Structure formats: structure tokens, C-alpha cells
Amino acid sequence: MLHIKFPVISRTKALEDKIxxxxxxxxxxxxxxxxxxxxxxxxxxxxxxxINKKIKNIENQADQLRRDIENDLYxxxxxxxxxxxxxxxxxxxxxxxxxxxxxxxxxxxxxxYIPTKFHFKLIELCDQVANCVENMAIxxxxxxxxxxxxxxxxxxVYILEQESDxxxxxxxxxxxxxxxELANKLQLDLLTTxxxxxxxxxxxxxxxILIFTLKRDI
Amino acid sequence: xxxxxxxxxxxxxxxxxxxxxxxxxxxxTAVGTKMLKFRTAAFIASIFVxxxxxxxxxxxxxxxxxxxxxNAPTGAFMVCLAAALAVYWxxxxxxxxxxxxxxxxxxxxxxxxxxxxTNIELLSKIIGTWIFCPVLAGLLAVTLYFLLRxxxxxxxxxxxxxxxxxxxxxxxxxxxxxxxLGANNIANIMGVFxxxxxxxxxxxxxxxxxxxxxxxxxLGGISIAIGIITYSEHTIQTVGRNIFLxxxxxAWVVVIAQSLVLFLFSSNALSDFMEKHNLLxxxxxPVSSSQAVIGAVIGIGLLKGGxxxxxxxxxxxxxxWIITPLIAALLCFTSLFFLENVFNLIVYN
Numbered sequence: 001m002l003h004i005k006f007p008v009i010s011r012t013k014a015l016e017d018k019i020x021x022x023x024x025x026x027x028x029x030x031x032x033x034x035x036x037x038x039x040x041x042x043x044x045x046x047x048x049x050x051i052n053k054k055i056k057n058i059e060n061q062a063d064q065l066r067r068d069i070e071n072d073l074y075x076x077x078x079x080x081x082x083x084x085x086x087x088x089x090x091x092x093x094x095x096x097x098x099x100x101x102x103x104x105x106x107x108x109x110x111x112x113y114i115p116t117k118f119h120f121k122l123i124e125l126c127d128q129v130a131n132c133v134e135n136m137a138i139x140x141x142x143x144x145x146x147x148x149x150x151x152x153x154x155x156x157v158y159i160l161e162q163e164s165d166x167x168x169x170x171x172x173x174x175x176x177x178x179x180x181e182l183a184n185k186l187q188l189d190l191l192t193t194x195x196x197x198x199x200x201x202x203x204x205x206x207x208x209i210l211i212f213t214l215k216r217d218i
Numbered sequence: 219x220x221x222x223x224x225x226x227x228x229x230x231x232x233x234x235x236x237x238x239x240x241x242x243x244x245x246x247t248a249v250g251t252k253m254l255k256f257r258t259a260a261f262i263a264s265i266f267v268x269x270x271x272x273x274x275x276x277x278x279x280x281x282x283x284x285x286x287x288x289n290a291p292t293g294a295f296m297v298c299l300a301a302a303l304a305v306y307w308x309x310x311x312x313x314x315x316x317x318x319x320x321x322x323x324x325x326x327x328x329x330x331x332x333x334x335x336t337n338i339e340l341l342s343k344i345i346g347t348w349i350f351c352p353v354l355a356g357l358l359a360v361t362l363y364f365l366l367r368x369x370x371x372x373x374x375x376x377x378x379x380x381x382x383x384x385x386x387x388x389x390x391x392x393x394x395x396x397x398x399l400g401a402n403n404i405a406n407i408m409g410v411f412x413x414x415x416x417x418x419x420x421x422x423x424x425x426x427x428x429x430x431x432x433x434x435x436x437l438g439g440i441s442i443a444i445g446i447i448t449y450s451e452h453t454i455q456t457v458g459r460n461i462f463l464x465x466x467x468x469a470w471v472v473v474i475a476q477s478l479v480l481f482l483f484s485s486n487a488l489s490d491f492m493e494k495h496n497l498l499x500x501x502x503x504p505v506s507s508s509q510a511v512i513g514a515v516i517g518i519g520l521l522k523g524g525x526x527x528x529x530x531x532x533x534x535x536x537x538x539w540i541i542t543p544l545i546a547a548l549l550c551f552t553s554l555f556f557l558e559n560v561f562n563l564i565v566y567n
Contacts (some may be wrong), residue, residue, distance in 0.1 A: 080251055143377070145374075215465070
């Protein structure tokens, strides 16, 4: 069989693959984050250290991919009318990775004291946040592959973000109603806020992606 | 030969300005949205506009000659110059202008001056095309818009695949548009010189021969190509902003609709087919690519609810359609009088 390689097609395929891997990494970061809180609460320090290392690797690789994608888009002049939108989206998604890395690192360094009564709610919050990020990654992948489903996944992101907000408020109230030291209360509140912020960033990405999808329509 | 080139100069100038303005209609979106480099676009447009002019230009030119058989070279020079001046003046006044309407006005001016009968039936058909052309472009644009939306919705193309196909589409449509522009609009700039053409047939090889009319159209095609290469980039940057408000795909629909309309109005076969089947007769007549673009944009605008349409501007465009041929006719009539009575030149036989 005759195989003819068109440089434009192979370049486009290479960029598509990079964008795909970037989304894979975001999903991997979300799954890792979901596991991380359970490991932390189990006081499995050596395993948590590995998680911290793993998320750093994911974050570094995602950063490199983001730069490659940006470089390919500009140097090959692909999608010229959507370049700015795509760059904004990729950078916003990368902020999710950065925030996940930040939160996991803070738990690793600060080793906050978390009473057992907060464990269930904290796991629930992390679960909602991870789901939110996963759905955002799927929505973004759909934007590149099949934009008909972008709205469905974005809507899921909104719902999960609202749920995570509710859980965050419950935790916040419980923290300040507890008999912990004020310093502990403030530390835990700050860390919980940073966890909830991950879903907020995902929500901002969903807002952006819905506008970009409208712009994609002819 | 050189004196004849001087006679042709008004037509060549008109060809240059046509290339500078209408070249932007064909590739403006592709270049403006950076989907194509200007050099690539200009190269493709130049080649295909010349091919269109040489191979498909004779039918529309024949229609113009039926309207007014300008049989003296000086008369033909003046008809073209009057049309060019009318176009220049209207463009200066920022009124949308059609070279096709200007040349028809100038021919009628020559007819009146030389006491030749104007074929009223043909004239009314031509005037009919001025209304029919944008309406047809609008209908085609709406149909194509629906078709493209359906394909995109059900085709499951990735964003990068869509980008790739859009580029291919813009190149193919641009080439087709350039061909159609050459085939249809060459009559505007060279049609009036056909009757008084003194050129001899030219043979390149046994199979590649050009008749005198085709040599004339080749020269005209080259002048349009020079207009595209030298000035259309400037036009794209200065007047292309209205088009850029649309997405590249919507603008692509506009270019296809415009190219199809120009092609339909250049095709003798289609005209014969329509007449044979007692359908609406479309004479092969030069039409304005800008008016086709306007029709297509309005069509899509109406489809989207008509909110963004500037009706004041459209009113201005309609006024331009009436004023352009009148000014060209008046200019031609007055200038012929001066050429004949002041310079003692023969302007008709």
C-alpha cells in the first residue's frame, strides 16, 4: 500500500496528540489528588511523599507540553483565528495543575492537624473537586474533538463546583465551631480554601470554554 | 502596436483597479484571518484569473457587444476611461461601486452619442441581473450556510482537522473564485475592444493557439493579476474589516456563494439550458463581485436575525447602483463629444 506523508497533516496530528496528552495529565492530576487526601489522612508519610513527587512530575511535564503546544500553534500558524482563545484555555487548565501541586505540597510541608470528625467531609470535598477537574478536562477535550458535548460537561463542572462550595462552607463552619487552637483553625481553613479554589479555577475554565465554543460556531 | 496599447491602456487601468478591489473579495478573508499567506493567495488568484479570462471570458463579452458594438478603437478607449473615472469618483465618495454597471452605463452613453439603437430587451435583462445577482448570492449563501453547519455538526471533525479542511477549502474556493472573476469580469475591461481588435492570432505550439479575442483577454487578465499582486493586500487591510467580523467558515460561505454567482453569470451552457427548458433566462453578463458579496452577507445576516445589518449602508449601496451607470453614461457622452469635435478623432463607425 502506498503511504504518502503530508507534512501539514503529520504536524497537525502531532499537535493533536500533544493536546490529548495534556488533557490526560490533567485527569491524572485529578485522580492523584483524590488519592492524596486519603493517604494523608491515613498518615502514610512515605506514600504521601511519593504522591508529592508524582504530582510535581505531572506538573512539570504539563508545563513543558503547554509550552510546546503554544510554540506549535504560533510557529505553524495553526488555528489562527482561535490561537488566542486556545492559549488562554491551555494556560487556565495549567493553573489547575499548578493549584493541585500547590495544595498537595502544602499538606506535605505543613502537616496540618486534622481531627477525625473532619475527615469524611474533607474527603468528600476533595472528591467533588477532583470530579470537577476531570469533567473540565473532558469538556476541554470535547472542545478540540467534538464540540457538541462541551456544554454537557461544562454544566457538570458548574454543578460539581456548587456542590464543592457547599461542602467547603460546611467544613469552614465546623472548623470554627470546633475547640481547636485558633492557629490550627486558621491553618485548616486556609488549606480547605485552597482545595475549594481548584474547583473555582475549573469553573472559570468552563466559562471560558463555553464562550470559545460559541466563537467556534460558524 | 504601441498606439494600440495606448488605446488599451484605459481597459488595462480598469483591469488593475478591478484586481485591486475584487481580489480582496476572493482571498480577503483567508489572508485577513492569516489562514493563507498573501503571496500564496495572490499567486493562485493571478494564475486562475488569467485562465478564467482567456478560456471563459468570451460569453459575457459577447453579451456586452450585443448591447453596444463599440466599433472604433478611440470610442472603446473612451468608454473604458469613462467607466474607470466613474468607478474612481464613486470609490472616492465611499459609495459601493460596480465596474460592470459603470461599463454598461458607458456603453449606453456611446450608443446614444453614436445614434446606435440600444437593445432594450437585453438591457432590461442586464438590469434584472443587478437585482437577481445579490438575491441569488444571498440564497446560495443561506443554503451553503445550512449545509456547512450540518456537515460540521454531524461530521465530528476535530478542531485541527476543521482548520486543515478550511485552509484547503479556502485555496480551492479562492482558485474557483479567481477563475469565475476572470471569466465574468474580463468583459468589463476588454469587452468593448473586441469589435475593433486589430490583433492577429498567436500560436505557441500546435495545440496552444490564441485567437485575437483571447490575446486581448490575456492582456486584460494580466492587468487584473497585477492589480491583485500590487494592491489587493492594501485593500484587504483597509476595507476587509467588515468581513473579518464573521468567522472564517461563514466568510468562506460568502466567497463560495459569490464565486458560484459569478460562474453562473459567465456560463453560456447554463444560459442555453435555462432558455431551452423555459426557466429563468440568465444571460452571460458581467456582474459585480462586490454586490454578490453584499447579497451573501445580507443573506447570512438575515438568517441570524438581521440584527447586525446596517440598513443605512444598504440604502447607500442601492443609490450607488443607480448613480454609477448614469455618471458613466454622462461622462462617456461628454468625453466622446470632446474627442470628436475638439481632437477630430473617430469615435464610432
